[in-house]
Amino acid sequence: MRASVWSEGQEAGNLEWEPDAYGVQVSLDCVLPSDPRILLRCYGRTDGEPLLIGLPEPQNGRLRLKRHLSRETLKAAGCLHAPPREFYLSDGTAPPARKAGMEKTVPAPETSVEQRVQTGDEVLDILLRTDGVQVEQTADGFILCCQFVRDTSFALAPVFALCEVNDGIATLHWRK
Known part of the structure; x- marks a missing residue:
């Protein structure tokens, strides 16, 4: 990344x-x-x-x-x-003040969204509550993503066959 x-x-x-x-x-x-x-x-x-x-x-x-x-x-x-x-x-004294336009590299997990989203699929609902899994709701479903490192366990491993991996991030697009 x-x-x-x-x-x-x-x-x-x-x-x-x-x-x-x-x-x-x-x-x-x-x-x-x-x-x-x-x-x-x-x-x-x-x-x-x-x-x-x-x-x-x-x-x-x-x-x-x-x-x-x-x-x-x-x-x-x-x-x-x-x-x-x-x-x-x-210089170590304090982090710089944020300025408009400073972009985040990976969005922070939104716990309120994770708690609201329920798929009805037991495995996916457990993944929604797993540390390291980030959730974004979309109009027709949601997107799950987490850090991916080859030969290392990772949060979306149970549904890896459904994931797309780019730049060290595993992503699952789930449609309702």
């Missing part, structure tokens, strides 16, 4: 989030900050505390970082089944 990285209210670069069997491989490429004396760290915005991705280093006029985040690190941050909603650079 490719996501934008924000700094000082502007898009500063991008981050590649590639799940593997042991966690996630992260590659960051951003512009240098306006003040080169500032030491910026990359964070992922989660529902709880921000996930520290790492400290990028200047390379050839850009800020770059390549590292692996373990499954344990992701689980502690609440990002085991889905990546953070957005990524940003900060």
Whole structure:
């Protein structure tokens, strides 16, 4: 998955989030900050505390970082089944204020929607309540999605034959 990285209210670069069997491989490429004396760290915005991705280093006029985040690190941050909603650079004092137009990479689960949706199918109704499964209601049904990593268990495994997988996300389109 490719996501934008924000700094000082502007898009500063991008981050590649590639799940593997042991966690996630992260590659960051951003512009240098306006003040080169500032030491910026990359964070992922989660529902709880921000996930520290790492400290990028200047390379050839850009800020770059390549590292692996373990499954344990992701689980502690609440990002085991889905990546953070957005990524940003900060000097560590506080996350930047959100600015209009800052997009989320993966929508946050909407628990109220998950509680309302009932399919009548026992397996799907259980999946709707599973951690890591995100639900979006549509006019003719709903969409279930979760993080997918090859050779690793994942939330939509019981209905995998019905799923479509793109950029590390398994998606099931269910019509009523």
